[in-house]
Amino acid sequence: MVGRLNVYTISIFVALGGALFGFDIASISGVVGTDQYQKFYGNPLGTTQGSITGAMAAGSFIGALSSSFLGDKFSRKVSIQIGAVLWCIGASIQSASNGVAMLIAGRAIAGLCVGLTSALVPIYQTEIAPRKLRGRIVGFQMFAIVCGIMIQYFIQYGCSFINSEAAFRIPWAIQTIPAVILFISLFFLPYSPRWLASKDRWDEVLRVLAFLRTANGNPNDPLVIAEYREIEDQIRSEREANSNSFHELFSQKIRKRLFLSMAIQMWSQLSGINVMMYYIVYVLKSAGIANTRFAASIQYIINVVMTVPCLLWIDRWGRRPSLLIGAPVMSFWHFVIGGLLMRYGEPNPAVNEPETLIVVGHPAVSRTILACSYLFVATFAVSWAPISWLYPPEIAPVRVRAKSVAVATATNWAANFALGFGVPPLLRSISWRMFFLFGAFNIAAFINVLFALPETKQRTIEEMDEIFEHGEPLWKTFRAKGETDRLDKLARDIELYASVASKS
Template sequence: MANFLNVYTISIFVALAGSLFGFDIASISGIVGTEQYMKFYGNPLGVTQGAITGSMAIGSVVGALSSSFVGDKFSRRKSIQAGTVLWCIGATMQATSNGIPMLIAGRAIAGLCIGLTSALVPIYQSEIAPRKIRGRIITFQFLAITCGILIQYYIEYGCSFINSEAAFRIPWALQAIPALILLIGLFWFPYSPRWLASVDRWDEALRVIAFLRTSNKDTNDPRVLAEYREIEEQIRSEHEESSNSYRELFSKKIRKRLFLSIAVQVWSQLAGMNVMMYYTVYVLQSAGIPNARLLASFQFVINVIMTIPCLVWTDQWGRRPSLLVGSIFMALWFYIIGGLFARYGQPNPVTNQPYTWIIVGHRVASGTILACAYLAVGTFALGWAPITWLYPTEVAPVRVRAKSVALATAANWAANFALGFTVPPMLRSISWRMFFIFGSFNIAAFIHVLFALPETKQRTLEEMDEIFEHGEPLWKTFSAKGDTDRLDRLAREIEMGSLDVNQPSEIEKAKEDHGRTESSDGSAADYSEHVSH
């Protein structure tokens, strides 16, 4: 257990960035139904409320796109720290906003942080994690999101009883606390070993691998040298093949993985969960459920609880089963909700409310809608939610990983903006039909995953080329029998002396012989200074 302790500690801490995403979601869902918010901002409805909600996603698209070159140039760690500074600025602007324009601007600036961190945190986690627990490590990101939603929602629920503007200003100001903790704490954490190798800082890369994989930081450990060799061979091959450019993302070799990464991110948004996250109060109120804001909070408790089984077993379940089962059941819950609204609903006689279709006097129908809302949240937490952030970080080669994940994450946030902006008008225009649309999106996602998405569980990041190039249809899981424990085999060969591994000094000499120059900017501190104490 000792050799994984540092990986767990680092991954859990850096996942604090996910809690910022969760705070954002709850900062809308916990506030929109309060009288204080509606009074101060002039009861924003439809497109106006959509613009407030979607402004975070607009900033996130920009942040996600910039994460590619920022993460490659300045490292994953420093870029995440830069994002926390942006978050503090945005949170301050929201907490002190004097109207809708300033609120939108603050949310957009905070969105830059969410875009950066939602792309780079899973990359960082995947690049430090052992292959057998990579899914579990990245699931910490989603667990942090769910915890952030839960904490912020209950803070806002408690503050909603304050009869002043403090009801929404206090929760928005408190969002800065985890960002400050993350900003300061990351100074004591390592760089990604794969990023260090990609900028030719091989000595540091070897030491970080040893620190993460052994209890005594032994750089001569066969397991450390085996992983180091895998990384070295992959990066050497990538240097020989092509340059680190966006053009390569659309090459025949990479574009399948890029489009799958984008698809997974977009389908997760089209699954409809943001309807239940951002606007759950609206849905429950229109269903005739009393005390909707309190009952809505229970779905966030369910969200946290149902993430735990995925955290424990996702590396055994695999990626495909989680997505396939999740899509089918998500579709079922949305179809039931839409059907109940259609059968028992009626036009809302009050015209200045966020919804135009309500259920009155049908307690069983209202209770069933509440149950399906809870089931939808639990299903999403078990299936799509963690895989959404895991899969794109796994499938891209290191030379284009930041760029591929950046585009996929930007697509996620573009879809997030589209939904955040259009759902309020949809609730007022097509009402219950909206749920049938999301149910159908889930069916389409099921078909796409079934025929296009290969299984990647318990494979090293360096083995993804084999998975996507082994010649079988993508929906048939790659299973190279006898090579499943490739790193273990390499470690045994190194231990027996039948396989040599180039040490960093030898790589530097080989570089000079081939006329290659040092690509490190020399700006980062030596990680050994942090771990030597």
């Protein structure tokens, strides 16, 4: 139990890297509708607002790609510390910005941090987590993201009543606090045992595994030795292959996993979740909701609450069923919102507004759109949200894990940038059709998962080669009930051998 407590504690602290991502999302959604922000930055609309929002994702794209080199060379945890420093610099520039150009620069620098942490935090969590709890442990990344969104949004909401520039400068400055906590706490956390193994620091590997898996740090525990031997065998077989990791990333054996990781990250963005995060105020204004900021605050609470069931049961439910159920349900909510806006929306008489279509005089329709927005976010939180961060690091071999996750996460940020930049002009040009577009994306995601994604629950990350090479139908990839657990069997064999040796 103490071993699990160690893993939970470590994962919670390192997940502050995910909280920074959440702070970024709410740092825009909480201010775009305020008079103070609009007045100071010259009422940014269309591509101008898209550039402000998308700057973070552009920086994150570069940060995600650089994480492959930094994570392998300097370790996962040191690279996350580098990201925390970059975040403090970027947040400071945003808080002190004197115009749109400086704000964009600050968001791009902070984005370098988000790119690094969004790639490396799930890797670190994956590499320290017990196989039976890996979904929950890596899910803390998503839980930290949604908590960061909610906390920052309420800070923004409270500061919005300040009738000065402090309404947005104070919340942007406060963003440095979790980054400082993350930077300091990482000095006290262990290195990833898989990274240590890749550097041949085997004594430290055994010591870290004992700390993570046992109550008293016993290196002679059979399960500790069994996992140690699995890591050792995996590292040895990878070195015997003697291939260039960048070349192997696109080899026939690995590219299926790489493309699947990229697809999962891409579909999570194309689900439309960041439309409901960055620009929820615009959506609610189109729906004719009066107090949009208060209505949005409820959505962020729902986002946090509905992430909890997935954390508790993802290792029982599995990855595949959660994605297959979540995608078509999210598509349904988009189609309902788009259909109601098409039927009841009227041209907005105000010219300089983000919304060109609004619902007027139909309170039941407005409430239905609001409810569908809430249900969409709840569906995403309980299905795709944690798995999009969990799946890429758990299926990649250790020799290419940092590079594979870097490319997958960069795909996430490329899609994020495109949406952050493109949604404001899309809302002004195609209005309700945009929701039909995201609904279609979710249908495509369902088809992709149905035919390409194998189940990985309850398996060690050293067993992923077996999962992707067994050749059976996808729904049979997970271990059948009653089948012997390989790691437990190895631990029993070690325990039996030690018992026989002690008697002789």
